[in-house]
Amino acid sequence: MRVTATDVGYRYGRTRALTGVTLDTGGGVFGLLGPNGAGKSTLLRLLAGTLRPRSGRLVVGGHDLARASARRGIRRLVGYLPERPELYPHLTVREFLDYTALLNGVVDARQRSELAGNAMERLALTLEARTGIAALSTGTRQRVAIAHALLGEPPLLVLDEPTAGMDPMHRHRVRTLLAEIGRTATVVLSTHDLDDVRLLCDRVAVLRGGTAIFVGSPGGLATTAPHGADLEDGYTAVVSATTPPAPGQP
Numbered sequence: 539m540r541v542t543a544t545d546v547g548y549r550y551g552r553t554r555a556l557t558g559v560t561l562d563t564g565g566g567v568f569g570l571l572g573p574n575g576a577g578k579s580t581l582l583r584l585l586a587g588t589l590r591p592r593s594g595r596l597v598v599g600g601h602d603l604a605r606a607s608a609r610r611g612i613r614r615l616v617g618y619l620p621e622r623p624e625l626y627p628h629l630t631v632r633e634f635l636d637y638t639a640l641l642n643g644v645v646d647a648r649q650r651s652e653l654a655g656n657a658m659e660r661l662a663l664t665l666e667a668r669t670g671i672a673a674l675s676t677g678t679r680q681r682v683a684i685a686h687a688l689l690g691e692p693p694l695l696v697l698d699e700p701t702a703g704m705d706p707m708h709r710h711r712v713r714t715l716l717a718e719i720g721r722t723a724t725v726v727l728s729t730h731d732l733d734d735v736r737l738l739c740d741r742v743a744v745l746r747g748g749t750a751i752f753v754g755s756p757g758g759l760a761t762t763a764p765h766g767a768d769l770e771d772g773y774t775a776v777v778s779a780t781t782p783p784a785p786g787q788p
């Protein structure tokens with residue numbers, strides 16, 4: 539499910555968060571990079587249909603998100619991992635994922651149990667099935683939140699820093715899983731980890747001060763560095779070549 543943004547802008551009151559963002563995710567895994575406050579989470583909230591674009595055109599799977607009905611509709615097609623996911627602390631992992639399936643409209647208990655079991659297996663959560671969410675570590679809770687987002691096998695996954703706070707083994711597992719999902723669905727993720735981009739992403743955008751200052755392939759980003767073909771150098775070159783507007787200025 540393809541996402542196209544044309545000149546998209548968003549403000550929180552007088553704070554300008556996005557200005558004139560134009561990009562096309564294509565299929566596969568699309569990464570969003572950028573310094574703190576660049577607008578990544580805001581763009582993901584727009585894609586998930588939780589915010590309304592204030593200007594420009596944002597089309598997700600053929601739905602123009604300027605319309606309230608399209609934003610409502612898209613929420614059923616998008617698996618969303620927000621920046622600060624709200625899980626139900628008093629439920630166990632299995633209960634929470636079962637409840638997620640119920641909210642997705644799966645009325646058959648056996649089918650819900652299968653879906654929850656499958657999601658737990660994919661995110662290596664089987665041992666935690668009966669553990670209360672409140673008792674989980676940060677990284678484990680993050681995997682539960684990812685399991686929640688992908689449980690309905692949505693055609694678009696929107697993930698805000700999915701690998702943040704994860705140990706290397708689970709980060710590797712999540713990357714492998716997302717790469718696999720990206721073969722049949724579209725995954726849009728934000729990250730501060732260039733290895734996520736290197737190992738996962740087919741395409742990438744760099745945001746700075748609410749503007750997309752690079753859109754292309756990870757290889758293309760790497761070669762923007764003078765004499766270099768290294769992603770760190772390319773990212774640094776792109777970000778240092780632009781002067782951001784003063785933070786939060788309208």
Ligand SMILES: Nc1ncnc2c1ncn2[C@@H]1O[C@H](COP(=O)(O)OP(=O)(O)OP(=O)(O)O)[C@@H](O)[C@H]1O
Pocket residue numbers: 550553554555572573574575576577578579580581785786
């Ligand atoms: N709910 C909000 N209310 C007011 N301003 C906000 C809100 N959320 C974000 N902003 C502002 O919008 C701008 C973009 O923030 P956003 O969270 O989208 O950036 P980000 O690239 O995701 O940052 P980070 O890498 O730190 O997560 C920032 O100036 C931020 O302070």
